[in-house]
Amino acid sequence: MSSPAGTRARRTRPSAVPGPVRTVARWAVRHGLPAAYLSRAVGRGDLVARLMRDPALRAEPYALYEQLRARGPWVPSALGPVTTSHAAASALLRSDRFGVGFDWSAAPRPVRWALAVGDDPTATGVAEPPSMLVVDPPDHTRYRRLVGRAFTPRATAAAEPLVRRTAEELLDRLEGPAARGETVDLVAAYAAPLPVLVIADLLGVPGDRQEDFLRWGAAAAATLDPGLPFRRFLTADRAMRALHAFLAEHFARLRSDPGDDLVSQLVTAADGGALTDRELHATVMLLLGAGFETTVNLLGNAVVLLDAHRDQRDALLADPSGWPNAVEEVLRHDSPVQITGRMVRTDTTVAGTELGAGTRVVVLLGAANRDPEVFADPGRFDVARADVREHLAFSAGIHYCVGAGLARLEGAVALRALTERFPRLRVAGRPVRRELQTLRGFEHLPVTLR
């Protein structure tokens, strides 16, 4: 049930369609139509459409989540039934009656045409097949098997010295600004480069392309959101092309000179027929992008929360064994991934509601993580919360985050190192949120260090 693009593209001969038309078709079907649809739904008072379209509401979505929760486990919305319920979210994410592949076969002909001609392997984003995020078994199972080996608990634990060294090097660079009493953007100086450098190292891609990765990653993150305005889409589309071009060169280098990293293994697997070239691109692009676009948000959100709860930060300074639990509480309280979706594959009932095959459902992970049925006083930030690991910030079921262990390690090591090096760190000025729907974090985070 994944993309029909491959087969239909051949029928409509997309190569015969001029490039600019293909780009517009691509934007129209993935962003233009959803934007128009969501805007109309906003006019009808649809709360979920408002959440998607209104940055001010997204900056503080938790009151709206409670409004939705008060209406029951499932609320109809323009995007399909939406749930804020932890029980419903947990059940459906783990159920094989739900999938991620979107069935476009019943879409109107012009939409299918636009999908086919807009399909472009040189610009495919992380939310398009064959990215494993949006692919069902059996292909999904094949991809997970290939990448899983590099993210076992043992492999992740082996990355600890790398994470620690990277954190310390970045903190060393902050000593100068700290001594001069300067205000520093902690996202640019620490929260963003740390996971980029780590994932680049783990994947064997050159860390000196950090600036490019950040730009490309931001584009990839934007393409997760439906309804991008045309200009932002063009910027993102260009960035995705540049990323794919970089990957093509990188794979060519590894073919002649493989290392012992995951990407070299994937290139070899692709050459052995285990992955197509397009699948290889999609898999590495997703690992690279997901490897830092989410962790940067975890780190930024944590710094702001700990600044607002200095007693808890002091407690962590006094007893650093609390950091892993504190990371879980940040993930729960202000989840870096707020929303995901699934398609119903077979008629089913979840939390007392019948859902017919072909229905698209929306899961508000950030709301499920504040469900009072599971978490006592869920709006309270408490780094010592006992049952915090029940959260769904890494999703659940077969799409459970591949990098959850790495993200947890990075969170605990990076936050502890930062707090111990600069115990008087303070947020100085208003942090600026990222203009995103799916991901939640800060674009800029001004701090003073001493």
Ligand code: HEM
């Ligand atoms: C705080 C950091 C992170 C958060 C909150 C996070 C969250 C998530 C979530 C919610 C999903 C599943 C989405 C769904 O079910 O629809 C996911 C999937 C994924 N994540 Fe993460 N992630 C983080 C860090 C990482 C890192 C460091 C990597 C690096 C390898 C990574 C790689 C992936 C991949 C490859 C998938 C796709 C899994 C699949 O579809 O089977 N993530 N992540």
